[in-house]
Amino acid sequence: xxxxxxxxxxxxxxLPDLDVVIxxxxxxxxxxxxxxxxxxxxxxDRLEIGPLCVHNxxxxxxxxxxxxxxxxxxxxxxxxxxxxxxxxxxxxxDVTIFGFPCTGVVDQTxxxxxxxxxxxVDFCQVASQTLVVGAGGTEHKLRLSKVLxxxxxxxxxxxxxxxxxxxxxxxxxxxxxEEGYDDLAAFxxxxxxxxxxxxxxxxxxxIRCYACRNACPMCVCRDHCLAESRDPxxxxxxxxxxxxxxxxxxxxxxxxxxxxxxxxCQRACPMDIPLLLLKKKMNKEIKELFQYEAGVxxxxxxxxxxxxxxxxxxxxxxx
Amino acid sequence: xxxxxxxxxRIVGFLCNWCSYGGADTAxxxxxxxxxxxxxxxVPCSGRIDPLFIIxxxxxxxxxVLVSGCHPRDCHYAEGNFYARRRLEVLHRFLPxxxxxxxxxxxxxxxxSEGQRWQQVVTRFTEQIHKLGPAPKIAGPExxxxxxxxxxxx
Numbered sequence: 001x002x003x004x005x006x007x008x009x010x011x012x013x014x015l016p017d018l019d020v021v022i023x024x025x026x027x028x029x030x031x032x033x034x035x036x037x038x039x040x041x042x043x044x045d046r047l048e049i050g051p052l053c054v055h056n057x058x059x060x061x062x063x064x065x066x067x068x069x070x071x072x073x074x075x076x077x078x079x080x081x082x083x084x085x086x087x088x089x090x091x092x093x094d095v096t097i098f099g100f101p102c103t104g105v106v107d108q109t110x111x112x113x114x115x116x117x118x119x120x121v122d123f124c125q126v127a128s129q130t131l132v133v134g135a136g137g138t139e140h141k142l143r144l145s146k147v148l149x150x151x152x153x154x155x156x157x158x159x160x161x162x163x164x165x166x167x168x169x170x171x172x173x174x175x176x177x178e179e180g181y182d183d184l185a186a187f188x189x190x191x192x193x194x195x196x197x198x199x200x201x202x203x204x205x206x207i208r209c210y211a212c213r214n215a216c217p218m219c220v221c222r223d224h225c226l227a228e229s230r231d232p233x234x235x236x237x238x239x240x241x242x243x244x245x246x247x248x249x250x251x252x253x254x255x256x257x258x259x260x261x262x263x264x265c266q267r268a269c270p271m272d273i274p275l276l277l278l279k280k281k282m283n284k285e286i287k288e289l290f291q292y293e294a295g296v297x298x299x300x301x302x303x304x305x306x307x308x309x310x311x312x313x314x315x316x317x318x319x
Numbered sequence: 320x321x322x323x324x325x326x327x328x329r330i331v332g333f334l335c336n337w338c339s340y341g342g343a344d345t346a347x348x349x350x351x352x353x354x355x356x357x358x359x360x361x362v363p364c365s366g367r368i369d370p371l372f373i374i375x376x377x378x379x380x381x382x383x384v385l386v387s388g389c390h391p392r393d394c395h396y397a398e399g400n401f402y403a404r405r406r407l408e409v410l411h412r413f414l415p416x417x418x419x420x421x422x423x424x425x426x427x428x429x430x431x432s433e434g435q436r437w438q439q440v441v442t443r444f445t446e447q448i449h450k451l452g453p454a455p456k457i458a459g460p461e462x463x464x465x466x467x468x469x470x471x472x473x
Contacts, residue, residue, distance in 0.1 A: 188416065196418025196455045204459070234375070240461040242378055249374050249417075256409060278416065285412040289405075304409070307401035309392065314408045316391070317427040 003100050003168035007072065008044050010165045014070055014096055015041065021070030021098075022060055024053040030124040031111065031133060035060070038070075047072075051126055051144065054105045056080055056262045058217040061090050069095050074102035076151065078160035079260035079295030080217035085162075086298055087258070089220055099160025101171045104144065104152035106131065109272055111147050115140055151263040151276065154180035161296060184280050199245060205271040206244040212275055213251060215268035218258050226250055252278040257286050257302045260295035289313045328382035328448055329469055330356045332441075333372065335365045337395040339387035341431030343441075351438040354445040357385065365389065365426075366399025370410040373424055377414075380456055380465040383448035386426040387440065393430060400428070418455055422447050 011021050020037050025046040027034035033052040038044055049072065057071050058080035073081060078099060084090045111131070119136025126132070131142045156177055159170045190198070210227065213219045226234045227247055234250065235243045251265070259279045266276040286292055290303040290313070334340040340361050346353060362368055365388025373384045386407060394400040407426040415421050425444055429437050456465055 192415065192418045192420060193455060194418075195416065199417060200457060200459070234371075238461075241459055242457050242461050242465075245457075246375060246378055249378075250371060252413075253371055253374070256406075281416040282409070282413055285409055289408060289412070304402070304405055307398065307405055309401070311404065311408075314404060317425065 004047070004049055006167040007049060007098060007100060008047055010098060010167060011038065011047070011070065011072075012041065012044055014098075014165065015044070017068065018070045018096060019067040020064070021072070021096075022057045023047045023072040023098075024049060024055065024057075029121040031121045031135075032108070049100060051104060051106050051131070051148070052124070054108065054149070054267055056215070056217050056264045058084060058262075059215060059264065061095065061217070062220045063222075065090060065094070067094065070098060071095060072098045072100070073160045073163070074100070074105070075155065075157040075159050075161065076102075076260065076262045077217075078162055079157060080262055081295075082162050082298050083218060083258055083260050083295035084220075086295070086300060086302065092298075096165070097160060097163045099163030099166040101159050101168050102155075103158065103171070104148040104155070106144075106147050107149040107267070110149075111142065114142050114147060149263060149267070150183065151261060154182075156180065157296075162298065181280065181284055184277065184284060187277060200241050202273045203241050203245040203248065206248075206273060207271060208239070208244060208247070209270060211268040211270060212248075212265035215264040216251070216255070217262065217264065218255055218260070219251070226254075248273075248275060248278060251275075252282055255279060256282050257290075257292065257304045258294050259283055327356045328445075328453060329380065330358065330383040330385060330445060330448055331376045331381045332357045332359045332385040332387065333362050333365075333368050334359050334386075335388040335395075335400075336361050336363050338389035338393065338431050339429040339437065342387075342429040342433050342437040345432060345434030346437040346441075347434075349434045351434060353438055353441050356383075356445050356448070357441055364394065364396050364399035365403035365407075366394070366396065366401075368403060368407070370406050373410060374414075377419055377423065377454060378457070380454070380469040382423070382451075382454040383444065384424045385440075385444050386424075387429045387437075388426075390428040390430055393428075420451050422451055423454055 020039050023036045023038060024033040025036035025048050035055050035057060056077045058077050061084055085092055121133060121135045123134040129144045131144055131147060133140045154175055156173045158173055235247055261283060263276050269275060286303060292303045368386055376384050388400045388403060391400055411424060414424055427440055429440055
């Protein structure tokens with residue numbers, strides 16, 4: 001990534017005033033990045049940005065409250081930071097935001113499917129819209145357009161919306177705004193009974209690992225999550241579709257008007273359940289009803305935490 | 320009206336204590352004829368209703384859910400139903416993605432004096448649910464559990 005050096009310099013300058021800077025570095029193999037906590041100067045050298053930086057680091061922020069934290073964000077991550085600020089879950093003076101223009105991140109599931117059982121990954125490079133992966137002695141060339149995450153094809157905010165230090169030049173979104181909900185529209189063309197069957201089939205695969213919840217930057221209840229609550233007892237410990245589906249709806253509903261569509265739930269899901277679809281639907285309706293998008297304006301109030309005496313888009317029920 | 324086995328569907332109503340519950344009472348005192356499919360749950364305010372109550376009700380096998388509260392601007396707690404209106408409208412638009420017909424859930428406003436109106440609301444909603452028929456049920460091992468729960472509710 002071309003702005004990497006610039007970013008490192010800017011972090012180096014800011015680090016003395018910060019307790020920790022959260023970024024990415026190379027993970028257990030060259031194909032995977034991992035969150036990287038920079039506390040000392042020498043940690044900065046291991047920082048890496050690029051299409052492998054899939055994690056939304058804003059998830060760590062509520063847990064680091066009270067500390068001076070620097071965070072490196074992509075466009076979508078910056079919306080999560082803004083949403084956290086909107087809800088007073090973090091303090092603006094405690095976070096220093098480093099932004100860079102993001103050209104999309106890979107979807108490791110797509111990469112895994114394309115590579116098959118390729119063996120140990122020896123190297124991984126990004127060159128001119130291609131991801132070159134050396135695995136098991138052979139070189140695999142994957143076109144980025146084939147392996148980028150779905151959310152990146154409908155991304156409206158490639159640049160950090162809020163940043164104290166922005167490296168590189170801002171880029172414009174590659175798709176028109178209307179195109180973002182094409183996949184949802186396709187799903188909504190399905191008959192109702194097929195949709196019902198679809199969710200049953202998908203939720204049946206869920207292993208209740210709660211990775212979706214733990215990866216979500218907006219799931220801040222931690223030990224007080226409804227999923228573990230015994231009073232009220234919303235969910236049983238049984239392994240059945242009803243409870244698994246119900247949990248996803250609790251998640252979707254607790255994110256209504258707050259979800260920034262970073263896609264962490266779907267990325268973290270080991271069973272590849274299309275969880276983002278539920279959240280996209282919720283966001284689409286909220287956008288239509290209240291002309292509101294989460295995580296865009298730090299001063300805005302989430303729509304379900306406020307009301308108007310006369311709602312423009314809600315018709316009074318005629319019966 | 321007697322309970323007609325097999326002909327009734329399970330409809331759950333969440334009613335605000337201050338208006339609609341009173342309205343249902345008025346309808347009863349006035350001896351207005353009403354269908355008997357509805358099971359009423361009294362809540363302190365329509366703002367008390369978590370949209371997840373409604374989702375959970377549908378997941379547990381109810382065929383329809385009706386929410387009724389005070390008319391906007393008439394809330395006993397001044398603004399509870401304004402919040403409720405936003406939440407319930409979002410839910411109303413969200414449910415079809417799960418495979419539930421939009422008509423399975425409706426929300427409306429009935430005041431304590433509107434016994435006649437309550438009768439109309441219940442009759443119309445029950446007719447609507449009967450037209451839709453039984454709601455889709457989760458298949459698989461838990462189907463029998465759903466059936467037990469539904470039988471208990473009738």
